[in-house]
Amino acid sequence: MESGFFYPFDTPDQITAAERRQDGLVRDLKQLGGVEVDDRASLIHFNSTCLDMIDRSFTIRGGMSNILALVCTLFGLGGGGFALRMVMPDLLAGKIESPWIVWIMICVLFTVVTCVLFIAKRTIGQEFFTYTHFPIRFNRKTRMIHVFRHKGSGGVLSVPWDQAYFHIGKGTLARSLLDLRGHVMDGDKVIDTFAVGNFFSTREPIQQIWKFIVVYMEQGPQALPKDIHIVKSPNVSLKNQFICATSYCNIFLPIPLIKWVFAALITGMRWVVMKSCREPVWPSEIVAESAIAPDDIYHWGEPEFSGGPVRDARGEWQAIQARNRRLNK
Structure with missing residues (x-):
């Protein structure tokens, strides 16, 4: 659960070509035909030029640890x-x-x-006095991936989309928790590691996030399902922290009374943590290459709180209702 944040990723020093072929996630959309496209509440910004995904650790910020x-x-x-x-x-x-x-x-x-x-x-x-979140940006026009870590020198890890190796990673301590794991490779040697989006206990959500990214990078925003919208918000408001804390407790604390007690504690802790942190700011060169056209019809609206209404050219509640119907089938 805390891999890549409190604990380093459990990453081998080398991954051979044979291992990459066996365990790697494919980019051929024909081979991904049976996988549904979905961001699984990992998307926070979206437009025709680039998209931003939340970091793996966002869910646990201010949590039980x-x-x-x-x-x-x-x-x-x-x-x-x-x-x-x-x-x-x-x-x-x-x-x-x-x-x-x-x-x-x-x-x-x-x-x-x-x-x-x-x-x-x-x-x-x-936790404290760092950043509210650590986004991962996929720029489809420059075909680059940018991983935000801090504002100083070397604070952004950048790797070409075509050169990054992705697979389904396991937690360092909680091996049953899975994530979309990316590696920067030099031949067979692993140079750096990062994770994209939320973690899950099954492979299917990771495959859905992966297909969402592949479709966007290879075919463009117009190829994505029309009923997908941005669900996640990194807003530091108390309301948003309560929603995030409740979602966290729904996963790990199913007993109602215990869940609401810890939801209140985690809400307060998350709010204090987030208030001490600052918003991540991309370097000027990445901001310049990620410029959004004023008439970009794919500049999706962003909710003020996670799960809240979104306002963009596609309508306010229509996308939410359509997506919920699809997920509840």
């Missing part, structure tokens, strides 16, 4: 402070004569502080 890290930090600091308060008066008064007790106490406190600092660094460094 943050809450557990906060609880551990508070307990660690509270426990360490309580121990000092109980022991220090006797230690200073010379009532503790055995040096072993002092050394044991120092070792315990050092361990607690180290663990607290590790947890705080892991949470603050990865």
Whole structure:
């Protein structure tokens, strides 16, 4: 679940040509004929020039890991402070004569502080004061893929569409969670790795996202189904965080009472995390090559919150209703 964010991707150093042929996702639309086209709520921007997908980690931002890290930090600091308060008066008064007790106490406190600092660094460094999301851009006119990581030098990974190797990746710890995984290759050597869109527990949604991207890149926006629209929103509003938190809890916490308690906690944590972060900004050269024509009929509307209404040339609710009918068949 946290692969590529808290934990590195489980990526081999090399992937041979035979392995790529066996496990790679094909780009031949004839071979993808039985797969439905769908972005699976991974799309956040769309027009005739490029599309942006959400990053794999967006779903878990401010989730259970943050809450557990906060609880551990508070307990660690509270426990360490309580121990000092109980022991220090006797230690200073010379009532503790055995040096072993002092050394044991120092070792315990050092361990607690180290663990607290590790947890705080892991949470603050990865979650807070970074970016609200880390989009992946597919530019069909330049045939380039851009992976946003940070604003500084080398903060965007760019690879030609025709040279990237894609397959269905597995989580580092939760092996049952799958994602659309991309690799930058130098021969058989893996240079870099990234994931595109949401993660799932089955292969079908990943194949649908892949076909959506392939159709867009190879045939253009006009070849996509007319009832697809943008569902996901990276907006930092409290309402959007509640929707994202509820969706997260629907997957992992099916028991109603427990689900709503954790949904409230995760909503608050996500909102605090997102408020501390800034919007990702693409470098000027990528912005220039991704310019949207004023009359672009394929510049799709973006909802203010995930699952909300979209307003574009195709209508407001019609696309939503048509797509829901198709998915519920």
